[in-house]
Amino acid sequence: MTKVDFKRALSRYFNTLNGGCNSEIEKSKYDLLLEASNFFELIGNYITLSKHDITFEYGKSVIPKGTKLYRIREYNSKTDFSNPSEWKAPPNRPQNRANCQGQETLYLGSTENICLLETHIKKNEKYVLGVYEVVKDIQVGGYFSFDKGNLLHNYSGTILNSFLIAPARSERNRELFSYLDSHYSSLSLDDFKNMNELKNNSLELPIKFGVFNKRDEYYNLTNKICDILSKSNPNGIRYSSCYIPLETIGIACSDYNIALYHDGISKIKFINYEIKTNINDFTGVDILKNYLDFISKS
Numbered sequence: 001m002t003k004v005d006f007k008r009a010l011s012r013y014f015n016t017l018n019g020g021c022n023s024e025i026e027k028s029k030y031d032l033l034l035e036a037s038n039f040f041e042l043i044g045n046y047i048t049l050s051k052h053d054i055t056f057e058y059g060k061s062v063i064p065k066g067t068k069l070y071r072i073r074e075y076n077s078k079t080d081f082s083n084p085s086e087w088k089a090p091p092n093r094p095q096n097r098a099n100c101q102g103q104e105t106l107y108l109g110s111t112e113n114i115c116l117l118e119t120h121i122k123k124n125e126k127y128v129l130g131v132y133e134v135v136k137d138i139q140v141g142g143y144f145s146f147d148k149g150n151l152l153h154n155y156s157g158t159i160l161n162s163f164l165i166a167p168a169r170s171e172r173n174r175e176l177f178s179y180l181d182s183h184y185s186s187l188s189l190d191d192f193k194n195m196n197e198l199k200n201n202s203l204e205l206p207i208k209f210g211v212f213n214k215r216d217e218y219y220n221l222t223n224k225i226c227d228i229l230s231k232s233n234p235n236g237i238r239y240s241s242c243y244i245p246l247e248t249i250g251i252a253c254s255d256y257n258i259a260l261y262h263d264g265i266s267k268i269k270f271i272n273y274e275i276k277t278n279i280n281d282f283t284g285v286d287i288l289k290n291y292l293d294f295i296s297k298s
Contacts, residue, residue, distance in 0.1 A: 059145030141233030146250030235264030
C-alpha cells in the first residue's frame with residue numbers, strides 16, 4: 001500500500017461515474033476502497049463508503065432446504081431442554097460478533113464439531129446438542145466470490161473476511177491468546193500493509209488481526225460490517241470459525257458458522273436434542289497451534 005490521497009481517489013471516482021463505462025466505474029470504486037495505508041484503513045473506508053451508498057458485492061451463499069444445522073449449550077440439570085422455547089434465539093442477547101445488544105440473533109454451526117470448538121466444551125464435560133432443519137432455502141451474506149478479472153475485489157474481500165472472523169479477546173479465550181501473543185511476540189501496523197502477503201499468507205491474517213486488536217471496540221466494527229452485509233442479506237451472515245479459518249474469497253469449507261436474524265430464523269425449525277459428553281482430546285487451541293506450525297513450515 002502506497003501514499004494515500006483519498007480526496008483525489010474520490011474525485012476520480014465521481015468523474016468516472018459521470019462519463020465512464022461500467023468496468024471503469026467498478027475499477028475506480030475499488031481503487032477508492034483500497035486508498036489506504038494499511039488494512040485497518042481499508043476496513044474504515046468500507047464502512048464509511050457504505051454510509052454514502054457506495055457498496056461492494058462479495059457474493060451470497062444459499063443454505064438449502066433440508067440442511068441440518070447445530071447448536072450446543074452447556075448442560076444444566078435444572079434446564080428443561082425438551083421445551084422448544086429453550087432453543088429459540090436467546091432474549092436480550094448481549095453484543096457479539098454479528099449482533100448488537102438485544103438484536104434477535106441465533107448462532108448455529110454447520111457441524112457438531114464446529115459448535116464444540118466455539119463453545120469451549122472441555123473433554124469429559126456434558127453438553128446438549130440441538131439439531132435444526134432448514135425448511136426453506138436461506139440466502140446469507142458473507143465474503144465468498146472470487147473475481148479472476150479483479151484482484152482488488154479479491155484482496156479487499158480477503159481482508160474484510162479475515163477481520164470479521166478474527167478471534168476475539170475474552171476470558172474464555174485466555175489460553176488461546178496466551179499462546180498467540182507468545183507466538184507473534186508483537187505486531188505493528190507495518191504487519192498489515194503488504195498486499196503481496198495476501199497471495200501466500202492470507203489464511204494467517206485472521207489470527208494476526210486477533211492478536212493486534214487489543215481494544216474493546218472490536219465487536220463494534222464487526223457489527224458494522226455485518227450491518228452492511230445484512231442490508232442485502234437480511235436472513236443472516238455465514239462466516240468461518242477462527243479455529244478453522246479456511247473459508248474466504250473463492251474457498252468454501254464444510255465447517256462454518258452462521259448467524260441468523262429474524263428473517264432467517266423463520267426458515268428453520270428445531271428438530272431434537274441430545275445430551276452428550278465430549279470425548280475429543282483436541283481443543284481449538286490445539287488446532288490453531290498445528291495450523292500455525294504447518295504454515296511456518298510451508
